[in-house]
Amino acid sequence: MSFAFIPRNISKGGKQQGTSPHVPSSRSLKPTPAIERRDSESAYPGPPASDKGKQKASEPSTKPVYDDKDISILVVLAFSDYALWLDSDLRRKTEESLRNEEHDAGFLPLSYLIRRAFGRENLGQDYMLTEANAVKAIRAYASDVLEVRMLVSAPSASAWYPSWKPERSSVGGYEVRRKDWRTLSENATREFTRNQWDDRTIYMENIPAQYHTIPGIIRFAQGLLSHCPGSLTLIPIQNVTLPPHHLDKAEDRPKCKGFALVTFSNAELCQIFLESWPWTRPLQPESDDSGLAESNLETKEALKFGFRTLPKASWDKLNEEYLAYRQKLIHELADANEPPDISPNSDVRDVVDDDVLEDTPAPPRNVTTMYSPHPFGCLVFARNLHIETNKTTLRKLFASAFESSTVDPAGIDYVDFNKGMDSCYLRLASPEHGRVLVDRFSSQPVVQSHGLDDIGKTPGTSQKAIATEIIEGKKEEVYWEKVPEKVRRQAVEKAIKAPNGKQSSAPAHTAHGHSEESRPRRKRNRG
Template sequence: MAPPSFAFIPRNIHKDRKQQGTSAHVPSPLEPTPAIERGEPAYPGPSVIDKGKGKAPEPSAKPVYNETDISILVVLAFSDYALWLDSDLRRKTEESLQNESHDAGFLPLSYLMRRAFGRENLGQEYMPTEANVVKAIRTYAGDVLEVRMLVSAPSASAWYPSWKPERDSLGCYEVRRKDWSTLLDNATREFSRGQWDDRTIYMENIPAQYHTIPGIIRFAQGLLSQCCRSSSDPVPIQNITLPPHHLDKTEDRPKCKGFALVTLCNAELCQIFLESWPWTQPFQPSKSDDLGLAEDDLETKEASKFGFRTLPKARWDKLNEQYLAYRQKLINELADANEPPDISPDFDVRLVAYEVLEDIPVPPRNVTTMSSPYPLGCLVFARNLHLETNKTTLRALFTNAFKSSSLDPGGIDYVDFNKGMDSCYLRLASPEHGRVLTDYFSSQPIVQSHGLDDMGKTPGASQKAITTEIIEGKKEEVYWEKVPEKVRRQAVEKAVKALNGKQPSAPAHSAQEHSEESRPRKKRKRG
C-alpha cells in the first residue's frame, strides 16, 4: 500500500540550525513591513544592478513614529471627533454595535490604521505592522482601546455589505473602544461644527521638538498633567489641525510650523489653557511662576522658553482674516513705492499687531494678491488656428489686439502651443489684457491664411474664425497646477504690479518662454 501523500512539503531546516535557541525577531516600527505581511507577491521582482560601490541608501524624510506616537495616532483616529467627522467610520462603528456583546464595537485594526496614518502620507514600506500597533496599544493605550486577535473567522461586523470591498485586507486583529457600550448615547454624535469650534483653541510658539501631531498631543497633555484641574477624560485631545501655508498644495503632507488648532474634549480644558498660557504681547513668553504649574516639568520649561501662548478659535478666525488683509496692504504699499517686498515665505504664520487691524476690510477673493496660488483671470484659450503656425507667429498675431489700447503690448507672457495643433493657451500679464484680447477677436473675426500669417484676414464662407475664451474656475486651477511653482510666483507678482498700475516691463519675447517647461532635445548626431 502506497504511503499517503503529504498536503505540503516541509521546509529544509538545516540552513537555519545555527539560529536555534535564539528569540524570534520582532520588527520595529523603523523596519519595513515584509512583503508577505503587506499582501505583496512572494516572488521577486526584476533585479536591479547597483553600479555604486558600497553606496548607502539615502535616508528618507518621511516621519516614522515610535510606539508612544503610534498609540496616540490610533487613539486619535477613533476619538469622538473622528466619529463625528468621518461618516464612513461612524457608519461602520454603528453597524458593529448591533452585534452580540462579544463582537459589538470591534473594527478591523487595518481599517483604523489607514485612518490613523493616512493623512501622514507614509509610504507602504514605512507603515508600522499590525503587530507593532497592537504592542503600542496594549502598552500605552490599554485604558482606551481593547485589541483582540482573530483566531478563526473575522467577527460578524466584517461581513456587513459595506465591508465587502475590504474583506481581502482585514488583517489579524480587531480593536474597539473600552466605552463601546455607551457610544450610541454619546452626546457628541449630535454636535454641530460650532460646538466643536467652542472646544478648539489656537496654539502658537509650540516648542520645536514637538512639531508633529503626536508631539503636539504629548506636549499639550504634559501641560495638562501639571494643572490642578487635570482632566479625568482618557482622551483629552480630540483632534489636531495644522493650518496650511498659502503656497501648499492640497496633496502636500501637512507640516507643523510652530502653531496648530487643537480640539479638546470639553470647554473646561480650553479655559485652562487660555488662562494658564494667555495671548499676551506677540512673542513674549509667559512666566511659569504665575501659572500654578510645576517648574521642574519639561513641557512647562519648554513652553516658557519658546513663548507658548493660546487663543480661542473664534478670535483666531477673525484676527486671521484681518491679518491677511493687513499683509496684503503692506505688500501693496511696498509695490507702490517700487520696492521689493521684504517678507519671508513664513511671514503669514505670525498674527501680529492685532490692535491696529480691527477696521481693515478684507480684500475680494477674486482679485489676484501675493498669496494667490496663480494669477486669476490671466489665462486665455484660442482655437481655430492654422495647423502649420508656430509660437512666434501666434505671439505677433495676438499682440495686434493691444496696438489700439493703452496696455503694454508685451502683455503676452507665454504662448503654450504644440506644433500641429489648432489651439493654444495664452498666459497674460493681467486680467485686463485678457479682456482686451477676447474683445478684439470677437469684434472682428479673422483667420490665418497660412502658417506664418501674423496679421490675419477676413474669413471666407467655409472658414472658422479664430475664437478666444478666458478660462476661469476649475479649468483654470487644473491648468496652473501643471505649471512650475517658480513660474506661477513670477506670474502672480506681475499680475499684482499690473493691478497696482505698474505695467510689466518684460520684453515681447520673454526669457521665460525659452527656459520654463523646456523639453530635453535630442543630441544631434555627428556625421
C-alpha cells in the same frame, strides 16, 4: 595524527553521522534580509536594503518615524469623538457595529483605523505599519482607552475591505473598540455643530521643535496637563489641525511649522491653557494653581520657546486681518508698478483732444484679462448637498444646467469637494457658465435623494434645496490664492477665450478679449 578522508560527493549529500538531523547547516543559520530587517527595524521600516554589494550607510529619513507611544496616540485620535463626528463612514460603521451582540458590539477592524490614523501622515508605501506593532503599542500605552482582541477566523462577509485593497486577501487580524462603547451612541458630541467644536479649540504657537508632529503636539499638550485634575478624561485631545501655508500647493500635506489648532474634549481644558499660557504674558510666569508651571520637561521647553495660546475665534479674526493686510500690500505694489494712464510721448499728448479723453470710457473693473490674478466671476459655491455624494455625481448634476442653454456643456473645470461635506466650490470656464448655473438652480430647485443622485428631485416641505451663489470680491480672492499658479493661469486663459461666445458679447470685454486674441491671428496670417 591522521584524519579520515571524506570524499567530496559524500560530504555534500546526506546526513553526517553523529549529528542531529534537526541541526541546520551554517548556511541556513544565516538570517534572511527580511528577518534582519524585522529584528532591527522600528515600527516604521525604511526602504528595503539592497543585497547587492556592501550595504551603504543609511541616510536620515525626512519622514517621521514613530515609536509605540506615537502609534497609540494616532490610533486613539482616529477613534475620537471628533473623528466620529467628522467622518461619516467611520460613524456609520461604528453605529452598525454597536447593534451587534454584546461580545461583538463596538468592535472595528484595526486595519481600518490604521488607514485612517496614518492616511494624512504621508509616510509612503515604505512605511507600512503591521497590526502586531499597533496592538503592542495600544496595549502598552492606550489600554485604558481601547480594547483589542484577535480574530481566530476570517469574517463571513468582508464589507470593511474594498476589492482593490490588499486587506481583501488577509484573514483574521485584530479588532478594537473603545472602553466606553456602551455609552458611545448617547454621546452628546454627535449633535455638535462646527461652532461648538470651535469653542473647544485653541491656537498654539511656538511649539517646541522636538514636538513638530501630530503625535508630538499631543504628547506635549498632555505633558502640560499631567498635573491637572481636569485632564482625567478618556480622550482629552480630540483633534490636531496643522494650518497650511499660503504658498502650499493644493496637493501638499501641511507640515508643522511651530503652530497648530488643537481641539479638546471640553472647554475646561481650553481654559487651563488660555490662563496658564496666554497670548501676552510676562517673561517669567508666576506659578499658578493649575499646575502647568511645575518643573517638568514639557513646561521647561514651553518656557524656552515662548509657547502661547489663543482662542480659535481670536485666531480667526487675526487671520482675517492678516489676509486683508497682505492683500492691501499686494494691491499697493501692483498700483506702484502700473504704467501711467497718459503716454509719456509729448507729441501724442498734443495731438489727442481733451474732449476725446473725457468721452473715452474707463476700463471696467473685475474683467478678466491676461494680467488678471484669477478669472473673475467663475467661482460658484453650492451647499445643501448630500453628505454621501462624490465629485463625479456632483459634476453630472451641475452640468445638467447647461443642457438647455447655448453655453458650452463642458463648462465645469473642477469640483472642489471633500468627502463627508454638504457643500462644494465649482470652478467654471466663464462667468456666463456661472450665471446660467445659478439661474437654473434658483428657478428649478432640487435636492439629492441619495449620495449618487445626479439628477435631483423636487424638494419636500422639510428639505433644503441645493443653493448656489457666485463668489465675488474678497472671498473670491482668498479662494484663488490657494490654487496653484499654473492652474490659475489656465483658468484665466480659458475665461478670456470664452468658447461659448457669451462673454465676448459684452462691449467692455470685447475690447479686451479681441485685442488679446487678434494678435496671434495676425501672426498666423503673416506666417
